[in-house]
Each structure stands twice: as structure tokens, then as C-alpha cells.
Amino acid sequence: MRRTGRGAARLRGVRLVTEDEITAAQRRLAGRVVHTPLLPCPRLGDDLGLPLAVKAENLQHTGSFKTRGALNALLALAERDAPPAGLVAFSAGNHAAAVAYAGHAFGLPTVVCMPTWAVSTKVATVRRYGAEVLLTDELVATARALAAERGWHLLEPFDHPDVIAGAATVGREILADGPPPDLVLVPVGGGGLISGVAAALRSTSPRTRVVGVEPAGANVVSYALRTAGGVPPQRPSSVADGLAAPFAGQHTLAHVRALVDAVVEVPEESILPAWAELLDATKLLVEPSAAVGLAALRAGLVETSPHGRTVLVLSGGNVAPATLATLG
Structure with missing residues (x-):
């Protein structure tokens, strides 16, 4: 687990998105994006011993957040x-x-x-x-x-305040659809989604822990945190291909350092079993990238509470039929 040190100093010249910017993003996106459901998942929750819900961003336009x-x-x-x-x-x-x-x-x-x-x-x-x-x-x-x-x-994929503010509407919807969760697990590629979710949750629900989850084969954010912003020497490659960002941005790193509780790396071999389990338990068509949060829970990489609710953000559902066939 890579602890980020919530509240750490910002990078020079880079600022965090504000509540007003997130509210403006909500206004712009009203009627243009799907308010995706926050679905209870008692089958997985009972097995893990905690109240569990999934934020189904696979149901968003184009199949992702x-x-x-x-x-x-x-x-x-x-x-x-x-x-x-x-x-x-x-x-x-x-x-x-x-x-x-x-x-x-x-x-x-x-x-x-x-x-x-x-x-x-x-x-x-x-x-x-x-x-x-x-x-x-x-x-x-x-x-x-x-x-x-x-x-x-x-149009940047993740390293821009307007992109982060758009992603933050995921966090606003999580807060709108139930009591504040104890823990939110967010898949991490370049860091735009977790930056936005953390920005949305931090001021309204400061006790909610926000933890990012990366595949070990595509761990650009963890690598950057360890190396003061360095880029991995090898091209990221993972079965969770949606998380294989080429680098971590300055804006996203600033948000992760300041607002995120920890970033964990899951072994590649844990992702496909978690994906199969998630497909079966939720009946939602999600891509392997969406399963890294469950993989982290199964691997015991994140401390959980049997009382507070945990939310898994299912980042997307764009999966190739050939990849589905690997599940047998």
C-alpha cells in the first residue's frame, strides 16, 4: 500500500479543483450524462462481511466515466x-x-x-x-x-482541472444517493477519476476514506508517488487495459497527494478472478479495469469496516468479446 499523506503540499503551479468548479460541472452535464445507479451488492457484501455497493459507471454514455x-x-x-x-x-x-x-x-x-x-x-x-x-x-x-x-x-485524458471536475460528479452522485460511505475504492489509470471523486468527497464527507487501486502492470501513479513524478521505464501493460495510462499527470498527482488516503497495487493474477466474480455477482457487463477494487478487497490490501458502507466504483464496461471468452 502506498500511503499518500493526505493534505500534503501541492505541486508548484498546480491547484486543486474547487467545489464551485464541481458544481459548475454538474450544471453543464445535467441532461447530458447518465446519473448512474449506486447499487447494493449483498452477495459480495455478505461474503466480504461488510455493506457493499457498486457505482455503475459502465452504464454511462460510451460505457465509462x-x-x-x-x-x-x-x-x-x-x-x-x-x-x-x-x-x-x-x-x-x-x-x-x-x-x-x-x-x-x-x-x-x-x-x-x-x-x-x-x-x-x-x-x-x-x-x-x-x-x-x-x-x-x-x-x-x-x-x-x-x-x-x-x-x-x-482534449487531455485526465491531467486537466476541467476533466477532473467532470469526473468529480461521480463522487457527488455517490453522496446524493445514500449516506456517506466509509470507504470508496476507485480504479486508477492516469488518476483523473480518483482525483475527482476525492475532491467531491473530501469537503462534504471528510471521514470517508478514498483509496485508489492500480494493477501492478500499469502502476504509473504509484511509481510517480515513489519517484517524485517519474515515468515507469517500461510501457504499462495490464489485463485491465483501460488503466494503462502512459504517465501520471501533475494535476492528478497533486490531487492524489493532497486528498487520497492510499493507493494500492493489485497483482495481475488477481484481476481476472475478481472480474469473473464481479460479473457473476452483479450481472453487470464491466471490463477488467472495473474489478481492481474487488481484487484489492479479496487480497486484503485495504482495511475495511463491518459497519461502514464500502463503495466500488465500476469505471467502465467496454470489454472485447475475446476477453470475455478467456473466462471459459
């Missing part, structure tokens, strides 16, 4: 300036689909840089929304060069 951040960032940009001429993004899948969805909704030409190893169904989803897909192993550099060349807006 990413739509919240992409739409909020685009709408906030349009409020401050003129709408952009087009959109550019880089992503392995879920943010790619969210930006393609946003571009389609607002009639903006969109190009998304995706890695050559991206899941074929996620590539197909991006194209279905009308976006151009460019497969490359130089995601960030290629996306930045394209944005500069075309004069289009680069």
Missing part, C-alpha cells in the same frame, strides 16, 4: 472562449470513445491517437462516432503535433 470529463472540458472551453475548430485526443480506449462522442454531439471533426495494441472493439467504437483514428506508439507527441498542425484543441 470518461464521458463526464470530456464533455465538461469541452463545454467549459466553449464558455471561456469560442468553440474549437476540432478535437484531438490520445487514449487506449475509453477517453478516445468519450472524445469521439463529444465531437459527434457538437459536430466537431475529431482525430484520436490510439496505441497500436488498442483493443479492436474500442477502436471500432471510436470510428462509429465518426472520429478519425491514428494508430501510433507515440501517442502524446503525435497528438500534440496534430493539434498544432490543424489548429484543433487537444
